[in-house]
Amino acid sequence: MIRCLSLVIAMVLLVGCSTVPKSFNPEEPIPAQSFSHQAWEETLREHVKDGVVNYPALATEPRLGTYLRQLDRVDPTSLLAREDRLAFWINAYNAFAIKGILEGYSPMTLFGRYRYFIAREYEVGGRVINLYDLERKLLIPDFREPRIHFAIVCASQSCPKLRSWAYTGDKLERQLEDSARGFINDPTRNQFDRDKKIARLSMIFSWFKEDFVAHSGSLINYVRRYVADPVLARELETTSYKVEFLEYDWRLNGPTPSPEVLGGRPS
Numbered sequence: 001m002i003r004c005l006s007l008v009i010a011m012v013l014l015v016g017c018s019t020v021p022k023s024f025n026p027e028e029p030i031p032a033q034s035f036s037h038q039a040w041e042e043t044l045r046e047h048v049k050d051g052v053v054n055y056p057a058l059a060t061e062p063r064l065g066t067y068l069r070q071l072d073r074v075d076p077t078s079l080l081a082r083e084d085r086l087a088f089w090i091n092a093y094n095a096f097a098i099k100g101i102l103e104g105y106s107p108m109t110l111f112g113r114y115r116y117f118i119a120r121e122y123e124v125g126g127r128v129i130n131l132y133d134l135e136r137k138l139l140i141p142d143f144r145e146p147r148i149h150f151a152i153v154c155a156s157q158s159c160p161k162l163r164s165w166a167y168t169g170d171k172l173e174r175q176l177e178d179s180a181r182g183f184i185n186d187p188t189r190n191q192f193d194r195d196k197k198i199a200r201l202s203m204i205f206s207w208f209k210e211d212f213v214a215h216s217g218s219l220i221n222y223v224r225r226y227v228a229d230p231v232l233a234r235e236l237e238t239t240s241y242k243v244e245f246l247e248y249d250w251r252l253n254g255p256t257p258s259p260e261v262l263g264g265r266p267s
Helices: 002-017 038-047 062-071 082-102 110-119 131-143 146-150 169-184 209-216 219-224 230-238
Strands: 121-124 127-130 191-193 198-201 242-245
Touching: 038 062, 062 082, 062 121, 082 121, 082 131, 082 169, 110 127, 110 131, 127 131, 131 146, 146 169, 146 209, 198 219, 209 219, 219 230
Parallel strands: 198 242
Antiparallel strands: 121 127, 191 198
């Protein structure tokens, strides 16, 4: 117990020392108008089916490596439209999350989550950033968009399903709405007991409660906007529901890469 507590304290201190890049300086920069998510789109379409990620195949997928190198060659601040910048960072998070798994990191244990989310840094625009900072210190404060929590995927069973397409600025509103609706109506991630009037929500709603409450006033007000069943949606509006949170399943969201490729890097 003492060792576990000491580890948690150390993790918190290290998080506090981490930083988010204030500016970017890529080598061999790609102009904003020439940057594309096409390699990422093709990678997802080929290797992600209904949220199941084919990690063994991704270990030898050259388009993933191409896209990761492109992320390091573009200055994200040169993307002038807010939608383009948000799509960039969502895609970057998901690509980095996959890269971490292919390098042998795993969020299944407490220490594994420290290594996966905090210790491992990824290259973007000539700078480095970890997954924790990308979410908590960039995406959340800079964009104030709660639907990001249904779009970024940390490679676990209880995470939102990784989609088989890339987010793009011109389609972003529809894509975020689709991701929010799909996640909230997935009974493996959110459950509504009509008899007992209990909403058993994903732990994501607990971890980021203030984002959803700031948007809609309460968690129930937020989720009812997306509930597909109109009778249930009306009931959530007019009847008091108790909120509980489901245990988070940190198991990998796809088959594990073989031992001979774990620890390697996408080419």
